[in-house]
């Protein structure tokens with residue numbers, strides 16, 4: 063089974079003698095004055111000048127004078143250049159330009175330049191295993207080592223490959239990716255990208271008393287799995303691990319609180335948080351970042367049969383907390399709670415959980431960003447900065463103690479839903495109950511899966527969170543943290 067669907071190979075060259083003669087030229091122009099050094103005919107130079115006037119980035123395709131593609135970047139803005147990279151891939155694919163040579167990127171700031179390259183790679187993603195007609199073909203782009211070092215090409219490819227892996231897991235239909243198949247593919251990814259994978263099976267999950275994961279799984283014919291990914295390089299700059307926890311609900315029917323009116327459609331994406339964790343592990347391990355990271359993924363579907371969880375049931379979680387079920391569709395927090403309890407044994411420096419947890423978070427952020435809560439402002443601020451760097455932006459939820467009070471139950475320690483208000487915050491408060499370490503919660507229900515393309519993301523799985531956490535980790539290694 064193929065996991066990554068990037069259709070672009072970046073090839074480093076040190077002299078044009080080493081590039082194919084028939085390669086199309088891709089010329090990057092970021093300042094009007096650069097036009098002078100190209101001997102352009104007047105119609106093309108007029109066109110380019112007008113693009114600069116309108117400050118709207120554009121790609122002009124022309125095959126006059128054996129030229130190919132003119133990429134006009136009018137602003138030094140990272141996200142705009144990322145989008146331009148995506149458009150360039152689409153333009154190359156449209157013209158069947160199988161090999162091309164990129165030039166002129168050096169006038170951009172490093173940030174914009176890297177974003178452009180990221181975009182070019184991101185644009186090459188296609189999920190097509192079940193299509194007869196496959197559109198994207200593998201393109202080769204030659205890049206001078208004066209513009210990008212060979213290492214930076216490899217690192218960008220590995221990072222976006224992590225994004226692609228996440229997108230693929232999210233895009234897979236539920237009959238091709240249940241909890242057991244997901245575990246197999248996580249194990250494959252571990253082998254391929256360089257991290258260890260241990261999969262706890264149902265008997266072990268029972269032994270550990272993971273009542274949340276078992277409760278959600280009760281109505282399914284497929285057993286739950288608990289996936290543990292470890293990347294511990296010798297030169298890690300941190301002693302205590304960063305633990306990433308991802309919600310792995312491979313399909314959310316809602317359970318007996320059944321989803322109605324079309325809300326069930328797209329719920330194959332309810333393992334988006336888990337997929338993001340795997341994508342981050344893959345990118346960090348493949349690029350050998352000196353950082354100790356652990357990924358935890360509880361996986362199950364949320365289905366119904368005669369044994370399924372009922373509303374009014376009381377279950378006992380791994381840490382002994384009892385929970386009164388008031389809505390079986392609030393299942394994500396139940397499986398995450400056990401994973402958060404499991405994380406305590408690592409004495410982590412920080413735990414970041416990622417989940418398509420609430421429609422309420424999606425209503426706040428839309429597809430444009432991620433809702434965040436947590437117990438350590440300093441670390442949330444650090445992550446916010448990574449959000450600005452990568453344009454995977456974070457908005458902090460209100461997290462007052464009153465939200466916690468909404469979870470009080472008469473018959474158990476907690477109930478699994480709050481009141482009619484602040485659904486994203488009460489979900490966060492539920493999770494907080496199971497933590498005893500620095501912790502950040504990311505609700506990615508808005509951006510993880512898109513019906514229509516938005517910004518740098520295609521329709522379907524987006525891989526949101528991979529570039530965010532990668533940037534966060536990379537900055538930490540650079541700061542010696």
Ligand code: BES
Pocket residue numbers: 314316332389391392393394418419420421422424479480485507508
């Ligand atoms: N998986 C959903 C949240 C979701 C909704 C993700 C839409 C992506 C798009 C989650 O399990 C859920 O159903 N949450 C409920 C919680 C409620 C019952 C308290 C919700 O948000 O409605």
Ligand code: ZN
Pocket residue numbers: 314316390391392393394
């Ligand atoms: Zn649900």
Ligand code: ZN
Pocket residue numbers: 311314332391393394418419
């Ligand atoms: Zn769910």
